[in-house]
Amino acid sequence: MSGPVYPVFLCGGSGTRLWPVSRKSYPKQFSRFSGEVSLFQATARRFSGEGFAAPMVITALDFRFMVVEQMAAVEVAPAAVVIEPDPRNTAPAVIVAALMLEARTPGALMLVTPSDHVIADAAAFQDAVRGARASAEAGRIVTFGIEPDRAETGYGWLELEQALEPENRRPVALRSFVEKPDAAHAAELLAGGRHLWNAGIFLFTTTTILAAFKLHAPEILAVARRAVARAEPDLSFTRLDPGAWAEMPDVSLDYAVMEKADNLDVMPFCGGWSDLGGWEAIWREGVPDKAGVVQHGPTTAIACSGSLLRAEAAGQHVVGIGLEDMIVVAMPDAVLVAPRARAQEVRLAVATMKAQGVPQAETLARDYRPWGWYESLANGNRFQVKRIVVQPGGILSLQSHIHRAEHWIVVEGTAQVTIGSEVSLVSENTSVYIPLGVKHRLENPGKMPLTLIEVQTGSYLGEDDIVRYEDRYARKENGAKG
């Protein structure tokens, strides 16, 4: 066979282990930890080009516009963006993708991958995918195993039927999955030469995986069929049926199918890989100086060792003095400081903040919308300043506010502004005033993004002071900006 590989990106996750960069409203896969693109964008690029069909993305409602914007920025067009009404772990996402793919391309070869991992050498991994094809096409479920370079306790491991021969670049039968080991056990696994790290990346045909679900998880398959059959299009998205989805169990692919199946192979991969499961991993993946200090952004490290210093914003300078094995991550709205060995406890900190009602626990200053995004630049008594970016063709809803006046200053691009019954073009360096109570609409009729500064003034500046009259994006959420 010589058909393309159909990539499926699992993109619904919202972990908190990389807070404050990763938040519920803007999770890890969309964040940039190094280089110019996000983990999701790097994933999209890694599995595009020759030999790959357009990818399918399985994501959550809140992330759909980030998916579209980030893929457009790296010029990868999705075949479908599928929206899960609620998060349900990996098994439901994979079977939904398989059903949708099977309907269009029976027997298609699927590559299922998380979109929040780092694989530095994309070409080497594409080679591994090619090396795994024959096995997958022969009806095997191929999982990718990373050759370990340390006794890692943070990953699951894969036990092979036989020790890996040097230079082996072909799939080997899997004997068993090994749960995250303790340190002593991990050292044994590393020494034995018969265990690889479980990367959670799979290659199989739709035929193979549907048969496996039918055998091992028929109830999930049945619910998934209903959720797909009743799915509704929404702009460029496919929304799975919420009624069916409510019955879907929350189960991982490994638990539902993989640990029960007997037709698994492991394709070994010896290039660099990391799941970036926490700040310790970010430190490890960084480029350290002689003292083991990894710096990112405007930082000054004095007499530090074994530490990670990250300043995420250009205008914020981080100074560490005498730090040993510490993590410091600074953003303008949140700062994390912890020993490297305790960085995983950030999850506890996020839960604590959430319980205290601290907005930074879950949300970022920047908010993505169908027409672009906005971020709060400054809040004060009786005023709020926002930067608003409207993508070409983007149209905000026709709206009015009861408690605030708005001032729009166009910084770049040209705005088409409706105020009351008047429509006008507002060009760079000029501004318009929207008195309170007046219906208004903002559009970008141009070919380049429109950037404007919005200054709100008034006694109440909450996002819920909005009356919407018309919304091109037919949004059902209440109180959402724009």
Add this chain to the structure above:
Amino acid sequence: MSGPVYPVFLCGGSGTRLWPVSRKSYPKQFSRFSGEVSLFQATARRFSGEGFAAPMVITALDFRFMVVEQMAAVEVAPAAVVIEPDPRNTAPAVIVAALMLEARTPGALMLVTPSDHVIADAAAFQDAVRGARASAEAGRIVTFGIEPDRAETGYGWLELEQALEPENRRPVALRSFVEKPDAAHAAELLAGGRHLWNAGIFLFTTTTILAAFKLHAPEILAVARRAVARAEPDLSFTRLDPGAWAEMPDVSLDYAVMEKADNLDVMPFCGGWSDLGGWEAIWREGVPDKAGVVQHGPTTAIACSGSLLRAEAAGQHVVGIGLEDMIVVAMPDAVLVAPRARAQEVRLAVATMKAQGVPQAETLARDYRPWGWYESLANGNRFQVKRIVVQPGGILSLQSHIHRAEHWIVVEGTAQVTIGSEVSLVSENTSVYIPLGVKHRLENPGKMPLTLIEVQTGSYLGEDDIVRYEDRYARKENGAKG
């Protein structure tokens, strides 16, 4: 005698040991470390009211408007604000104050105090001042000695002629000054009961101190006489003569006079006092929880001990996990993390940043001007957003810009705006547009502060794009905003 005490506030310092809160452009004395007022404001309040004349403030050119604004905010009117053309340590400042005071009130009783110390119980210290009067009026130089509660190596100590009797509240003759001791020596001093900490606060008559300078530092006295004789008024300030000042040596009062004089007494004070000489001191002065954690601002501490967590801005949340004896200080533009024991090395970090051209090393986002202040809220490609506060009666210079347009949105108060030849009043929630090249002026004709948001747009947004036509404050500095 029963004349008032004339307070003299030394307010020219610009230490870096409390970076990032304290910076060269906005030093420690003007910062708030706890409570509602700055250290300088607390000093002004401490020595006002019954028994005190209006204070004299000796400060630097860059700080003169902060002095005026901060004193106005606590409703203490200065008798004089004296500007040193350059910093010259304490001896020159004290003799200048003595000469100016002697000219108006011969033989006046002067209280000379730094303005960046903490004395929690102001009434108790006023009692100490009263207790020291008779001695000072009899021609003694009285220095205030703090009864120690630990073997502090960070302070100089004062050796008394005789051990301090319990409940003694009268001046005792000084035997000698003790330089900052090492730990073993400090422990001895504490145990001996005959040593107090040197707070650097003095009470003496102008007659006494002039005689002491004449005897021990006649060259400083001579230069000071010239600097005062040729001083020029500038608004409400007195500018010492720069030509004379250039000859002034940089010498501390202790070195120039106190260590040579034989007429010193020590007034003991047993209330709380700290010179807040670094973050360790801020931690010590704080209110710790059971684990010794001091938190300030929006912070979350998980499993921390012996640490200081400070979030200086309302919109910035600081999380510390598993920190032991650490200092974390976060501002939106700068973050410091260091072990408590190494917090003094922040001076080295500031020097390093300065060498690298990092603006946060010396300047804050907020800049004080004769008419009020402004701060940068956001910078981006082709735009800058500022918050501008104009005090009642404040008038910015008549000016124009070649490269930028400006948009002023009034948030609170009423602005009088001149654009070209038109003068108009702009009220809350409304805005005006100043096209590039057009002469404009902003004034606050009202009785309350005027707050506005300025959005600058254009290709070049440097502060030096300004042509000034008229300036009520006759400022000589170039390129200064407003």
